[in-house]
Amino acid sequence: MENRPAAAKPRDHRPPLGTGGRISPARVRSLIHKEMLQIVRDPSSIAIALVLPLFLIALFGYALSLDVKDVPVAIVMEQIGPDATDLAGAFALSKYFTPTVVTSMKEAVDLMRAHKVDGVVRIRGSFGRDLAEGDAPLQVIVHGVDANRGRIMQGYVQGALAIWASQRGRPERPGATADNPPPLVGSVQVQSRVWFNNAMESHYFLVPGLVVLIMTLTGALLTALVMAREWERGTLEALFVTPVRTGEILIGKTVPYFFLGMGGLLLTTLAGRFLFEVPLRGSVLVLTAGSALYLFVALGFGLFISSATRNQFVASQLALLATFLPAVFLSGFIFDLAGAPKAVRVISCIFPARYYVSFLQTVFLAGNVWSIIIPNCAALGAMALFFFGLTLRKTKKKLA
Amino acid sequence: MESLRRIRILIWKELLAILKDKRSRFTVFVPPLIQTLVFGYAATYDLERVHYAVYDEDRSEASRQLLARFDGSGVFVRMADLTNEKGIAPLIDSKQVLLVVRIKDDFERTLLSGQTAAVQVLADGRNSNTAATALNYINTIVETFNADWTTAHNGQSPPLLPIPRAWYNPNLETRWYMIPGMIAMLTLVQMIVITSMSVAREREQGTLDQLLVTPFRPFEIMVGKSLPSILIGLIQTTGVLAIALLWFNIPFQGNPATLYFGIMLFLLASVGFGLMISSVSDTMQQALLGGFLSIMPFAMLSGLNTPISNMPKSIQYVTYLNPMRYAISLTHRVFLEGASLRDILPDLWPMAIIAAISLTVAASMFRRHVA
Structure with a gap:
């Protein structure tokens, strides 16, 4: 040992009892x-x-569990139109969100303040028109107090929007006709494999x-x-x-x-x-x-x-x-x-x-x-x- | 009046017992502050740097452009350039890199032909949360790459322009969430530990029996044990608050009085639990075990570590009984959202009920088991 x-090691000239x-x-x-x-x-x-x-x-x-699912979000539909309804539908289908549709920003803000929803997606009245012009701004607000959750939510919302946009297809460019289709543009997709824990349990x-x-x-x-x-x-x-x-x-x-x-x-x-x-x-x-x-x-x-x-x-x-x-x-x-x-x-x-x-x-x-x-x-x-x-x-x- | 005087004497004695000894004084005040500082720096799900390796089979202009975005992100640090597949496993196994980005040799061709080109990312999942965060960063980088690529190759911006905003915490800093939560967390731990240990110590040393033969009534002894803990709890709260404001510069949006009011209710509820534990423990070891067994579930089911909405439904109902749940909620609301007393009413009344019950039960247990 x-x-x-x-x-x-003696402290004294004589070893103390019990140490020998x-x-x-x-x-x-x-x-x-x-x-x-x-x-x-x-x-x-x-x-x-x-x-x-x-x-x-x-x-x-x-x-x-650190996974985020079924996040309550408010979808603000300022004016009901086919595009806006379609986009709201995409959120309803996603397993990550439980959307509540409201018609004004004020309602959404109240819901957010009462912690009834954790995020707001605001679809402006001019959404359908903007989209046709190929440039539709969309306000996405998350409740940021829980920063980690907020960031994950932002990711999910962006993902849901990207999927919707790609499924809907690109709007036709001004001047593009059936004979002159817009060029196909490639994109990069991440294929991830997580070693040792592929299901991320x-x-x-x-x-x-x-x-x-x-x-x-x-x-x-x-x-x-x-x-x-x-x-x-x-x-x-x-x-x-x-x-x-x-x-x-x-x-x-x-x-x-x-x-x-x-x-x-x-x-x-x-x-x-x-x-x-x-x-x-x-x-x-x-x-x-x-x-x-x-x-x-x-x-x-x-x-x-x-x-x-x-x-x-x-x-x-x-x-x-x-x-x-x-x-x-x-x-x-x-x-x-x-x-x-x-x-x-x-x-x-x-x-x-x-x-x-x-x-x-x-x-x-x-x-x-x-x-x-x-x-x-x-x-x-x-x-x-x-x-x-x-x-x-x-x-x-x-x-x- | 006489009773008040006796309680005052007890409080004085109790404060002396805790604060007279230099080491015990140190352990009551210094560790919480150190904890807050360490917590503020270490408790973050963000990654400051991610070591990664590249296996670029394409070596094209496009692949270089994509990789340049990784290196330029300030987060990804390239540790190695691989030339064959065999090199991947040892790097990940030995934790030299968290992930390997592999670009196949048809990358640029696929991209230019207008199709979807895959980038393979192999990540170390030993901490799956870290892996998920790193993959998130990668997705963001790739998304901006896609957007820029699209703009560059047909001059058209994407149809949807999401404008992301985060309220109450614009840069989504984990610290802003954790440090205010620390106020509730420390209060809970210290109240339960100090209260239960101080009663258990007297019992273990036999001085409780001496107290009981004096004219002090059990109720007075109980108050004499609780008030000093509450006082210490308030001082600690103030210390943490000071660190949050002065050291970490987290903006305080609400009214300090509102926060103190809510914390006061929480202190009462916690002291009740501490007294309950002390009533049933004979030794300090038992008190500490009881403390652990109650602090852990209170803390873990509070929503500070993982959101309550992530928990199974049945456990979500259980959290309604947890005073810590309301304490976390109200500190965040007052601190970051600037909530008023009326806004936090939904947190206050359940906590008041829990405090009333815990103190009543504690009083009756104390009378039965101690006196």
């Missing part, structure tokens, strides 16, 4: 047994590891993201609380007067929560596989190994902040701030880091979640791509060593 050098000697399997076993009893006796630990994942899966799986990236959240909660938050509680209640001091060594205490704390975390991983993966049909294209072994590394980082960090703060309230707030929030916002799990400014991207490098998200998305959806797996795992391994070393130093057997 890498804790020996730190533990053997080897790690005793019997002592570690009884510490783990004690920890397990505590976990079993406070059902909330098991709940954090097992109930919370299921609950989050249900929420993510059934309630979260948002579950495909939400489930790997969920694994990160759950591992972070069990690893960092739960451990931080548990260890801080021992400091707060003085039970750690009670342990110090026994022959137990620091390294043994840390192992005793780590092992049970490690298995709780891995249980959460198993649950989430199974649920993702069987409830939401998220594929696991990489190998189970790689997934387990990489996840174990991340869990060690999270556990190490959790133990570190609890030893540094020795206060449950502060430890839990810090754990939330330094692990859970970065796992949500700075990991690329929902919000892609490519959208963030450079400074934020650089900051994100110090949080382990970023490497784990990249690792998981690849292992789940792309397979064993070693050029992604190896650097990310290396980063996680280095962080795990760092935090355990730091914790070992902080958890010296002293009272102040």
Whole structure:
């Protein structure tokens, strides 16, 4: 174990009690047994590891969807004409829109202000005439508060208009006759194929993201609380007067929560596989190994902040701030880091979640791509060593 | 009168407990502000740059024109020019590029003959949302290319001229949406966590029992626990508001008093939930778990992350019970749309009902489980 050098370094001319000697399997076993009893006796630990994942899966799986459909829009028809009716009909047929036809802009604005519609397409009274002249302006307004949705809506409206225009065919140019048809003009069409997730299922990236959240909660938050509680209640001091060594205490704390975390991983993966049909294209072994590394980082960090703060309230707030929030916002799990400014991207490098998200998305959806797996795992391994070393130093057997 | 004095003493004690310790003072005020800043920068669905590679089999004037638009967009960064199909997979697999644009060798010919020429785009779908956004950008670029190509080749502009406008957020910036939403989000998290943890801490340390043998009545203890949290919540709200206005320069369209009124109602509702959780938890760990189990659904079903209208119908009905839904709606309305008190009435009355119920239930639970 890498804790020996730190533990053997005497602060005094004489090594403090309990720091010498080897790690005793019997002592570690009884510490783990004690920890397990505590976990079993406070059902909330098991709940954090097992109930919370299921609950989050249900929420993510059934309630979260970033797809936009059935957008209520107001179609303002200032004057009823064949072209305007035809265009309004195109919106009614689209699966993306639920149109409401009104006859004045004022009505549409009122609907928009009351949040009854999210967009307005204004067809002017002169629409039919303008169209015949080949130049019909069309006002398209979207409710922009939810910017992402607004942008997607704009795209859909433009798409619907483009389809309508192409189906209707080009108006005849002035001077064009049957003998002298307007020239055909080519256009470019995008054919897209989305690899690893051709149907663009948002579950495909939400489930790997969920694994990160759950591992972070069990690893960092739960451990931080548990260890801080021992400091707060003085039970750690009670342990110090026994022959137990620091390294043994840390192992005793780590092992049970490690298995709780891995249980959460198993649950989430199974649920993702069987409830939401998220594929696991990489190998189970790689997934387990990489996840174990991340869990060690999270556990190490959790133990570190609890030893540094020795206060449950502060430890839990810090754990939330330094692990859970970065796992949500700075990991690329929902919000892609490519959208963030450079400074934020650089900051994100110090949080382990970023490497784990990249690792998981690849292992789940792309397979064993070693050029992604190896650097990310290396980063996680280095962080795990760092935090355990730091914790070992902080958890010296002293009272102040 | 006597009761008021006692409550005042309790509030004072509670504020001391939270603010006396330097680290605890720090964790109450600094993290929310850091969160807001980080959130403002990181929580965006827009892409600042997209790495891509080109496999141009045509190498014609037309293909060059199209590709020039990608490079000139300021978003797409060309990382590689491929000469064969085999090069595509490794680039995408290793995340060196998000997408590969492939132009077949008959591109220009097809285009000039007046037909539809395909451009193949292969995108990395590991984050399908990112892929969708990038494809959207590409579609926009191709649409303008088409329009210009048409104009150049028969001198006729397209018959329809859509004039897009976005109200309340003209440049469609995600930040304008997220930061005001943050006010409600932080309020919820902090109210539930601070209230439930502070009761659980007293219980865990046994000081709650000491309080109960004093002349304080359970109701007074409850008020003494809630008001400091509400006060802290108001200070945090003001902090976030200040960052939104001064740092991110998001224009505030409404009346601040209206916003504070709505937030106040939301604070009351949230404190009720925090007290309920504290009534049933014996330890801080249980309080934190209870907090998580309630914050998550409140937040996720609020419409901040994904629009409520996207959710299944049955879940949409559930969101009517969620105070956070109304809080998000009213902060956006007041902040960005300049809504008046009357405009946000549809958000206020359900929230008032929820607050009344949550506080009543909390009071009765508190009396039963704590006293």
